[in-house]
């Protein structure tokens with residue numbers, strides 16, 4: 001006889017081994033022992049429970065790198081890597097403070113952020129839409145996949161001549177190059193997310209009366225959301241480094257233009273500032289994308 | 305000796321069967337000469353014929369891989385029969401529908417929806433507004449004793465609780481048929497016994513037709529009005545056994561003499577029918 005019935009036998013007997021009556025215990029135990037609910041938040045690991053430690057380490061790591069940079073520069077270290085002409089952090093810092101006092105610098109940043117927003121917007125919408133279509137239809141996937149595979153390895157800089165030839169304005173060429181870079185990680189992550197979506201959810205939805213569109217909205221899309229969101233975060237990073245390439249074309253503004261311009265004028269401080277500004281803006285915007293996706297992914301916390 | 309004669313000898317006469325509160329009119333299932341060919345060596349389901357009356361609780365019993373899920377999926381509308389047809393209340397089934405609720409073996413709640421919104425999904429798809437869908441959902445959650453968890457995500461629930469939500473969700477469109485594919489297979493014995501008892505209460509309350517797939521004979525005998533036995537490999541239905549244990553059945557019934565007798569009769573019949581099926585296979589091969 002199965003365990004189930006032996007469990008019931010002890011209940012009917014009204015006694016457990018140690019002789020305590022268990023008339024009600026059958027139900028009680030079921031709700032306390034086997035129906036245990038996981039804690040609201042999973043017990044956090046030691047490291048994660050002290051996030052400030054980790055931020056401290058990260059901050060110290062940055063400070064350490066700057067100190068090494070400083071020492072190498074002022075001592076004109078030249079061993080494999082040459083720091084002979086690299087401006088030291090203090091000089092760069094001075095120049096940065098100076099730039100922060102000019103309107104021009106903000107204009108560069110503002111124009112670039114504007115381009116990122118437009119490009120990233122286009123790449124996100126197209127990437128998610130195409131990724132879902134590819135995931136749901138084999139023919140669409142077969143039509144589009146070869147193009148993605150061939151085009152994806154082409155670096156953004158290589159697109160410059162064609163972009164200028166094919167698109168009406170400089171601005172649209174820059175947007176195109178930036179958006180193209182961000183598009184690939186978004187479309188591939190979305191596709192991956194959709195392909196992963198479990199058939200059992202689709203079946204459950206169908207038996208509850210959901211049509212194709214409802215399944216897309218209530219099952220496929222939310223199921224792929226974790227992948228989509230990580231695709232968007234990666235896409236945001238790629239957008240910034242594509243932007244640098246695209247802004248070669250730009251005649252006047254943009255943090256990429258600023259960097260290229262400094263390069264042709266041999267302004268070492270400005271080159272470093274341009275690079276670090278792009279790094280900083282890229283990091284910040286990627287962080288913002290991740291933060292923005294958190295509320296939509298709250299359900300995942302309970303999954304582990 | 306014919307099967308009929310044998311059954312008559314083995315099983316006590318009808319009459320002790322439980323009286324429903326009201327007589328359900330919907331949920332009449334006719335599985336007519338259904339075969340399912342997945343392209344393998346043998347049919348997954350082979351010429352199945354089964355009629356289930358409104359409000360009946362039928363357990364589909366058989367070893368792993370014999371085609372239980374496939375047969376149930378033809379009723380659900382996920383699998384179309386290669387031959388034959390399935391009708392529910394006279395309508396031929398060719399796709400899933402709201403008249404047939406499904407409870408799956410694996411956890412199939414939408415992890416991105418709260419418990420309440422999972423249960424509300426059916427009514428929402430039925431064209432109800434979200435408020436009315438949620439209030440239906442709340443009343444069903446109350447019935448399965450999980451009101452306290454309505455705002456939580458399924459990930460925090462235990463296996464038994466998940467299945468209770470799964471049952472509530474399947475019932476939220478008030479279907480006439482409830483299809484359950486080894487719903488308690490992954491649960492521990494204690495939780496399982498409790499779930500079985502709860503399920504019978506719900507079934508009586510809803511007056512709904514249930515097809516319940518299991519490979520556990522204890523479970524089948526405890527729950528069912530009829531145990532339909534499927535044989536290994538060629539996916540045939542080999543026995544259809546009436547269980548006349550009185551209702552309502554509480555967990556204690558499994559210790560009763562009647563239960564043990566019913567189970568033994570069931571086992572004898574299954575053994576006999578399996579041997580006959582085996583014999584038949586050998587002579588035809």
Ligand SMILES: Nc1ncnc2c1ncn2[C@@H]1O[C@H](COP(=O)(O)OP(=O)(O)OP(=O)(O)O)[C@@H](O)[C@H]1O
Nearest residue numbers: 342344348366367368369370371372373374375519
């Ligand atoms: N979609 C499918 N395509 C091909 N073969 C299938 C498919 N679904 C099931 N089968 C085959 O049909 C047979 C019956 O499968 P089914 O899932 O119905 O068995 P089951 O009785 O439910 O088994 P279990 O108790 O393990 O769930 C198996 O041999 C299986 O491999």
Ligand SMILES: [Mg+2]
Nearest residue numbers: 372373374485
């Ligand atoms: Mg199965």
